[in-house]
Amino acid sequence: MSIRVVVADDQELVRSGFSMILEAQPDIEVVAEAGDGVEAVAAVRDHAPDVLLLDIRMPRMDGLEAARLVCAESGCRVVMLTTFDLDEYVYEALYAGASGFLLKDVRRDDLVHAVRVVAGGDSLLAPSVTRRLVAELVERRRRRLRAEGAGVADPAVRLDVLTAREEETLRLLARGLSNAEIARALFVSEHTVKTHVSNVLGKLGLRDRVQAVICAYESGLVAPGAG
Template sequence: MSIRVVVADDQELVRSGFSMILAAQPDIEVIAEAGDGAEAVAAVRLHAPDVLLLDIRMPGMDGIEAARRVCGSSGCRVIMLTTFDLDEYVYEALYAGASGFLLKDVRRDDLVHAVRVVAAGDSLLAPAVTRRLVADIVGRRRTARATDGAPPAERLAALTAREEETLRLLARGLTNAEIAAAFVVSEHTVKTHVSNVLSKLALRDRVQAVICAYETGLVVAGENGES
């Protein structure tokens, strides 16, 4: 069964280029293109794709608002595209519900991989964006405590040892398949662990799980190769 994709970007050459790359894959079908956020939202409503590849900066309705509407009204997964790894809208996009973030100069193979990963239910951030995100989180931890007044680490008390380790591996960027290999269990078991982590910590998705892992100190920037 093909992964159904809508590509939205206000630059026609970029849009058509990404579409050609994706459409060349045997398991991916580009079912529509859009030139702005409003067209992207309309295309998702009309075609019900699995993944929306969405430029973050577009005239009229931008990618942030489009992502918010799509994620709030459908099961479509959103990958945001940006020209700059330090884009100030990264957080807004993540909180709008985006499941992935890529730079527009992404390599062909990485673009295809990203669509497959997000369609499978995982989340993904480009390495440069992840480094920026982590650096900002670490900075915030140094100057502020959790809003509920409890020490950040206490948020993890509800997790079992295996769930805590699952969160640690999520923060390192491992997919469900890679976590399953590390634990020597089935992917179904890992999906259960991930679901429990998100539910117990009141997190929407894996991206928020990564943020939580750094905010609580479970993962520290610089350890195990983290940037």
């Protein structure tokens, strides 16, 4: 079966360029294009795609609100498109349920790989830039909350439901390790790691590995800048 994709970007050249690259793949089908957030949400409702490539900055409804709606209403996986790797909205989009992000100058092969990875149920988490991005944006949010007089969540409130091994798995996830790398670090099988990851997501009510990384940083389990 083909991977069904919707491409949403207000720049026609970007939108058509991405669509042409993806349509050239034998296992990917672009079922719709959208020029703003309203059209993107409607396209997901009408076509039930597997993946939505969604620009963050768009007219009528921005990508952040569109991502919230799509992630709340469907199982469609959302990948945010941005021009800047430290876009202020990227963190909020990931928190809303997006499975990762791509810069608009992404290479052809990386774009295709990203769609396949996300459609397969994983997240765009491996590149260290994603980990640095999440760490930086979480720290910015913490500073903003402190400036506004709001408190920062006590890590025990969220993480006390995890076993010691599940907590360690979450810590390694936040460092960007793959299941195979976590298995080697913990001296267990990959099957056991998959079970731990599934338990972490289920117990903490998280959508995927990206939200797990955000949770690890927000809770204080992993400090921004930690290796």
